Amino acid sequence: VERDFVRWLRQRLPRIGDDAAVLDWPADRLIVTSDMLMDGTDFELDRCDPQRAGRKALAVNLSDLAAMAARPMAAVVSVALPRSQRLDFAQQFYRGIFRLAEEFQVEVVGGDTNSWSGPLVVSIALLGEASGPGPLCRSGGRPGDDLLVTGQLGGSLLGHHLDFTPRVREALTLHAAYPLHAAIDISDGLSLDLSRLAEESGCGASLDLDQIPISPDAHRLAEQVPGLSALDRALGDGEDFELLLAVPPEVTRRMLDDRLVNIPLTRIGQLIAAPGLWARRSGQEPVPLEPRGYEH
Numbered sequence: 001v002e003r004d005f006v007r008w009l010r011q012r013l014p015r016i017g018d019d020a021a022v023l024d025w026p027a028d029r030l031i032v033t034s035d036m037l038m039d040g041t042d043f044e045l046d047r048c049d050p051q052r053a054g055r056k057a058l059a060v061n062l063s064d065l066a067a068m069a070a071r072p073m074a075a076v077v078s079v080a081l082p083r084s085q086r087l088d089f090a091q092q093f094y095r096g097i098f099r100l101a102e103e104f105q106v107e108v109v110g111g112d113t114n115s116w117s118g119p120l121v122v123s124i125a126l127l128g129e130a131s132g133p134g135p136l137c138r139s140g141g142r143p144g145d146d147l148l149v150t151g152q153l154g155g156s157l158l159g160h161h162l163d164f165t166p167r168v169r170e171a172l173t174l175h176a177a178y179p180l181h182a183a184i185d186i187s188d189g190l191s192l193d194l195s196r197l198a199e200e201s202g203c204g205a206s207l208d209l210d211q212i213p214i215s216p217d218a219h220r221l222a223e224q225v226p227g228l229s230a231l232d233r234a235l236g237d238g239e240d241f242e243l244l245l246a247v248p249p250e251v252t253r254r255m256l257d258d259r260l261v262n263i264p265l266t267r268i269g270q271l272i273a274a275p276g277l278w279a280r281r282s283g284q285e286p287v288p289l290e291p292r293g294y295e296h
């Protein structure tokens with residue numbers, strides 16, 4: 001199976017053949033990210049088809065480059081395949097990667113494929129180049145910045161965590177058009193990722209709870225599973241893979257009015273000088289908010 005599979009891969013990946021890949025690289029700064037996903041943790045292959053799992057493996061990396069406003073260029077894909085699976089399974093898994101790579105104009109330039117007695121494990125390294133005025137970091141936020149979020153949050157477990165669209169185009173468009181200060185992608189939960197951005201920026205953050213865009217799936221899950229409200233889920237579920245941006249307050253209005261991106265953009269709070277995370281309901285005093293989300 002393995003020899004057939006390598007032959008199949010090489011037909012699809014012209015750069016693979018030498019011991020290492022040689023890339024032409026623009027003079028701009030190189031941005032690199034890597035994520036490892038495991039069957040049973042990040043997807044369940046007995047319940048989702050291998051194409052969706054492969055797609056997710058690349059999509060989470062694309063989301064990290066989006067957070068840096070970097071343009072994705074090349075991917076290195078390493079997979080440990082379960083020996084019990086057939087050639088078709090491996091091909092389907094890689095098809096999920098290749099389709100999304102094509103959509104985002106990423107070339108798969110190398111990697112490794114092994115088989116073993118354990119479950120599927122995939123690690124992708126994604127290489128990109130900085131766009132516009134340079135990489136967008138978590139640390140660039142300042143007290144008074146508005147916090148903007150793309151899309152809707154919460155309930156990703158119902159399917160969004162596999163099928164989300166990484167916000168690469170949106171990040172590149174907004175970074176080129178406005179003087180963004182800082183960004184992070186929401187992978188582990190809004191409140192947790194916001195607390196990370198605020199901490200890296202050396203400030204605190206205040207969320208306007210009434211403004212948070214809650215996804216229909218968060219409402220659905222809140223009905224199905226007692227204990228957590230839809231808002232709780234928007235604050236802490238994770239795997240939304242939306243962008244959280246810190247922007248100077250004088251450009252917020254323009255960003256919301258211009259509608260340069262085709263997805264919702266919502267102002268959900270601001271960075272503040274006082275440390276820690278705070279939550280406010282309209283007309284009420286802010287109260288401390290415990291960051292909650294997926295801890296690795």
Ligand SMILES: [Mg+2]
Nearest residue numbers: 064067185187
């Ligand atoms: Mg990230």
